[in-house]
Amino acid sequence: MNMTEMGEVVAYLLRYRSAERAPGGGRKRRAAREGQLSERDVCALIDDASDLEREALRDFLAGQGLRLKAFESGDYPGIAPGSRYYALLPDPELEQPPLYTREPVFEALKLRQESRAELAQWYLQLWLLMHTLLYTRYNRALSDVSRYQEATFSGVELAELMREQLETLRGLGEAAPEASRGLLEERGEDISRRVRAFVELQARAGLLEALRDLGEPGTGDAGGDSGGEVWQQTLLGALESEQTGLHQLAHLQALAEGRIAEEPA
Structure with a gap:
């Protein structure tokens, strides 16, 4: 995952707040839109990232007061077997930057x-x-x-x-x-x-x-x-x-x- 791809992953997560490798409940994966990756590509980039790339992504999100958490099928109902659910959450230990306004x-x-x-x-x-x-x-x-x-x-x-x-x-x-x-x-x-x-x-x-x-x-x-x-x-x-x-x-x-x-x- 290069810097351009990381920016695209973050842009997707900021828009939807979550991404699933194989969505449950009959939901279809979100398709690519103009200037934005598809849900399949976002999950693939995160899944395939090296430890250094994941650390860079964590640092990038932490600078915005955010944290990306991953959950497997056994963690919560609704996550399909073999899938993975990524959730972008505010980090309670970090200050939210001014751009997140009311x-x-x-x-x-x-x-x-x-x-x-x-x-x-x-x-x-x-x-x-x-x-x-x-x-x-x-x-x-x-x-x-x-x-x-x-x-x-x-x-x-x-x-x-x-x-x-x-x-x-x-x-x-x-x-x-x-x-x-x-x-x-x-x-x-x-x-x-x-x-x-x-x-x-x-x-x-x-x-x-x-x-x-x-x-x-x-x-x-x-x-x-x-x-x-x-x-x-x-x-x-x-x-x-x-x-x-x-x-x-x-x-x-x-x-x-x-x-x-x-x-x-």
Whole structure:
């Protein structure tokens, strides 16, 4: 793998976040596109790389705060026998460079002239509720990566859960957290539109895939109305959620289990 090929491999991984030697679940391998390698070629280049080339690839990705992890068929369900699954994940021990911005999130969820703080609240609430559907209702821990194939939900379910969340906030009256009160200004089809935008963001990132209509094979870009589709967590999505739980949300778990002493009044 020369430097040009390494750049092409990294470009592919930055676009799709994962690559499989022999995709499972009936998914077709992603074909080559203009200026981009095919999934088959990407896997072949990584598989055939020498130790020095792999080290160079690791160093290249580490400079961007990323790490490439490889999994075999016995590691998780859904990986075909003889296949290998490559997942590009943020490295929790490294700082993410400025080029990974939140702009796509703000642009996707924006309906009017909301502040970034308000849009961040919408994203946070939808992310937490999505995980309620993917984990809590299945009595599943973030560490239960191998159960990713059974974790599904529909956009309609997520929208309904969001409406219930807003009704709970309204019921709190003045006791509702000030940071969340902006959510109560939603109108008309706001919830459905934000849910659709949020789910499509997750799909483009490779964290969800539509079960009913996968759109263009391997792209993760589902066609049609995402509100009515059934979405399944991907292996990449489960791996990233596990990592988030271990490295970003561990303090909340400790608090829930009473391991953090209350601060003195």
